[in-house]
Amino acid sequence: MNKIKILLFVSLLLAITVGTATASELIDETEHEELIELGKQIFFDDDLSTPKGQSCASCHHPDVGFADPAQSRAVSQGAVPVRFGNRNSPTAAYAAYSPDFDYNETEQMYIGGQFWDGRAIDLAEQAKGPFLNPLEMNNPSKLAVVQKIIKSDYADLFEKVYGEGALDNVEEAYNQTAEAIAAFEMTDEVNRFSSKYDKSMAGEVKLTSQERKGLKLFNDPKKGNCAACHPSTAGLYSDKPLFTDFTYDNLGVPSNRGMMGDSPELMDYYPFYYPPIAPIFNPDGLDYVDYGLGALTGDDEMGMMKVPTLRNSAVTPPYTHNGAFMTLNEVVNFYNTRDVGEWPAPEVNINVNRDELGDLGLSDAEEDAIVAFLETLTDGYEET
Numbered sequence: 001m002n003k004i005k006i007l008l009f010v011s012l013l014l015a016i017t018v019g020t021a022t023a024s025e026l027i028d029e030t031e032h033e034e035l036i037e038l039g040k041q042i043f044f045d046d047d048l049s050t051p052k053g054q055s056c057a058s059c060h061h062p063d064v065g066f067a068d069p070a071q072s073r074a075v076s077q078g079a080v081p082v083r084f085g086n087r088n089s090p091t092a093a094y095a096a097y098s099p100d101f102d103y104n105e106t107e108q109m110y111i112g113g114q115f116w117d118g119r120a121i122d123l124a125e126q127a128k129g130p131f132l133n134p135l136e137m138n139n140p141s142k143l144a145v146v147q148k149i150i151k152s153d154y155a156d157l158f159e160k161v162y163g164e165g166a167l168d169n170v171e172e173a174y175n176q177t178a179e180a181i182a183a184f185e186m187t188d189e190v191n192r193f194s195s196k197y198d199k200s201m202a203g204e205v206k207l208t209s210q211e212r213k214g215l216k217l218f219n220d221p222k223k224g225n226c227a228a229c230h231p232s233t234a235g236l237y238s239d240k241p242l243f244t245d246f247t248y249d250n251l252g253v254p255s256n257r258g259m260m261g262d263s264p265e266l267m268d269y270y271p272f273y274y275p276p277i278a279p280i281f282n283p284d285g286l287d288y289v290d291y292g293l294g295a296l297t298g299d300d301e302m303g304m305m306k307v308p309t310l311r312n313s314a315v316t317p318p319y320t321h322n323g324a325f326m327t328l329n330e331v332v333n334f335y336n337t338r339d340v341g342e343w344p345a346p347e348v349n350i351n352v353n354r355d356e357l358g359d360l361g362l363s364d365a366e367e368d369a370i371v372a373f374l375e376t377l378t379d380g381y382e383e384t
Contacts, residue, residue, distance in 0.1 A: 026096050026186040034161050039184030041154040042177060048148050049079035049137035056130065056181065060092040065312025065379065066190060067091040074256055074323025079138045086135070086290065087116050088323035091316050093379070094309045096123060096186040097237045098246050110293060112246045116305045116321045117292045123182035128174065142174040149177065193240050195311065196381040197232075197373075205383055207376060214373025217366055224335075224370050228356050229307045243310035243377065248293045249353050250303035252338055252346035253320045255289070289347055290322060303348025314375040322347070328371045336360045336367060 029036060042048070046055040059076045060066045068076045068089040075085040101113025101121045110118060114126035130136040131145050139145050149155060150167050158173075159166050161180070167173045184190065199205045207215065217224040219232055227233075230243045237246070294302030305321040319325040325334065334343065339358035346352055362370075 026191075027183055029187055032183060034157065035180055035183045036187055038154060038157050038161050039180035039182070040189075041152075041157070042149070043181055043184050045152060045154075047152065048131065048139070048145060050139050050144065051079060054079040054137050056092075056127075059089040059130075059136075062189075065091050065316045066093040067312070067316035071317045072326075074318050076136070078133075078135045080134070083135050083138070086288065087321050088318055090116065090306075090308055091312055092185055092190060094191050094242055094244075094311055095126075096182075096191060097242055098123075099237060107247075110248055110297065110301065113306070117296060118248065118306055119296055123185055124175070124178045127178035127181040127185075131177075143170050145177065146170050146173045149173070192379040194379045194381060196376040196378070198240070199381060199383075200376070205381075208372070210369050210372045211376050212373075213366075214369035214371070217362070217370050218373055223362065223366070224360060225356050226310075226335075226370070230310050244307045247307050248301060248304035249307055250292070250305070250346070250348060250351045251320070251335075251357065252349075252352040252354075253322065253324050253334075254344035255347040256322050256324055291348060292321065294348075294351070299350070301351065303346070303351050310374060311377045312379055314378050328374055329367065332362075332367045332370050332374075336362045 027036070043056045043060075046053050046058065048055060059068045061069045063069060064071070070077065073084070074088060076089045077084055095114060098114060099112035101118045102111060103109070104111050112118065114120040114123060115129070120126035120129060131139050132142070146167060149158060155167065158176075158180075162173075162176050166176065196205060196207070196211075200207050215232065218226045218230075221228065229245055229247065229249060231245060232241050232243065234240055235242065235245070291302050293304040293306075294300070313319070314328060317326055317328075319328070319331045325331045333341075335357045337343070337359070339354070
């Protein structure tokens with residue numbers, strides 16, 4: 001029985017990349033109720049770090065679109081207080097829709113995967129990373145993680161799902177831990193599709209005139225052209241818009257050092273640049289350059305980062321892979337004026353997308369309208 005459950009789950013993981021699906025179709029939540037509950041308990045368990053106190057939800061909290069609730073920092077703090085990640089924590093919401101990481105021969109580009117650089121092929125592989133990352137949950141080994149689960153309140157549930165003695169095999173139990181987290185991340189609880197925009201498409205509410213103007217600008221290839229990478233309609237991977245095509249791009253985003261300049265006030269937003277913290281997360285200190293996908297694949301993709309979903313973007317600052325922007329207005333203004341404004345040089349000055357952004361010619365009012373539209377993508381909308 002338990003082996004059948006596991007095989008069904010694996011088939012569900014593989015099914016993500018095929019056809020279209022709603023969140024409820026990603027995993028049968030009735031049939032896999034216990035597996036999902038196990039994954040949820042693991043996701044929120046802050047005893048699974050070293051020292052205790054950090055869970056998956058610490059950097060992917062439901063109250064802020066499954067992103068980091070500590071929004072004044074460009075990157076997330078680890079379980080060890082003086083250690084910080086070297087990238088902005090992306091939302092875990094809607095990550096279940098990303099296809100497995102692969103090179104698309106037709107499009108001649110990489111698509112899918114997890115993390116900003118796609119280094120994890122799928123959700124389960126991604127879930128294995130933070131437990132052992134010294135900048136995140138900081139466990140010394142897979143054994144340490146499994147031993148904590150053995151002592152948890154849900155150890156019996158783990159064996160009910162995966163079979164008696166499942167926690168005896170460390171390698172298998174660790175993989176199953178990640179699979180359970182992925183199962184939870186496939187549910188409607190994480191992928192809600194309950195924004196004002198969703199309800200407007202269902203005919204339940206109407207967008208304001210400014211929001212409609214923002215949507216038009218968002219879609220217009222001669223204006224914002226945002227939909228080129230963040231489609232506002234259903235596509236290959238879902239029958240509802242995901243606002244990402246899961247491809248990779250170098251937007252020419254400046255490094256955080258470039259964004260800070262010499263302003264001491266801005267240093268408060270980026271404490272990880274103060275010695276001796278910087279060397280802890282990054283041996284290169286202030287000279288650090290994040291090559292993204294290119295660090296894995298080579299020069300043709302240097303500086304490219306995975307296109308994020310814009311769902312819940314209004315409640316998930318900071319923005320871009322290095323948390324360089326603190327507001328949506330800043331991001332939109334950067335897209336609009338990167339090549340004509342007084343912006344620092346790109347962190348990686350090759351493979352920069354100079355065709356779809358940089359000099360859009362949008363007015364201040366048009367920028368504001370796009371931001372107003374982006375604010376309609378926040379889940380949990382209730383008409384007042």
